[in-house]
Amino acid sequence: MHGPGEPRGGADGATLTIAVPLLPGQSEAWRRVVQELQESWRAEFVAAYRRWGIRRLALWLAPSRPGDLVVIQLELAEDLKDAEERFARSRQPFDRWIAERAYELHGVDLRTGVARYQAELLGLWPEPAPPAAGGPLTVPGAGMIPGSDAPAPARPKRRRRKQQECDHNSRWRP
Numbered sequence: 001m002h003g004p005g006e007p008r009g010g011a012d013g014a015t016l017t018i019a020v021p022l023l024p025g026q027s028e029a030w031r032r033v034v035q036e037l038q039e040s041w042r043a044e045f046v047a048a049y050r051r052w053g054i055r056r057l058a059l060w061l062a063p064s065r066p067g068d069l070v071v072i073q074l075e076l077a078e079d080l081k082d083a084e085e086r087f088a089r090s091r092q093p094f095d096r097w098i099a100e101r102a103y104e105l106h107g108v109d110l111r112t113g114v115a116r117y118q119a120e121l122l123g124l125w126p127e128p129a130p131p132a133a134g135g136p137l138t139v140p141g142a143g144m145i146p147g148s149d150a151p152a153p154a155r156p157k158r159r160r161r162k163q164q165e166c167d168h169n170s171r172w173r174p
Helices: 027-038 042-051 080-089 093-106
Strands: 014-021 054-062 069-076
Touching: 027 042, 027 054, 027 093, 042 054, 042 093
Parallel strands: none
Antiparallel strands: 014 069, 054 069
């Protein structure tokens, strides 16, 4: 079992969440980089994605003061340390381009690794149940009445309130 701050993952891999602050005024530039990854650098990004051993990637931009944060969730096919070492040794043009963008936007040298930016998982509710052999991940008690094996009753449909209008005397009426 993993501790609260440890990456979770499959047989050899890990799922981790990284939070890296953007330098002031770099939010739009970061959005453009993500757009470039999806468009003009797409083929190179897909090849790098495989080369780096990434199974799944999610990117967020979180507004914050004093500066915005980039939140990255990775599911790796292998250990994080192996992926970091391979990236640090890489001389691929795309890998260098990504490293340059990370330095420009975050002030971070990716060749020294990302583990220090890893977010610490403090809690997970409800705790996921282990997947059945070959089955999807399930959450215990999902759709159940707490403390019983009975399914939860269907929620009643909400009635829409009639839009209220204002008469000329500034009084509200239904």
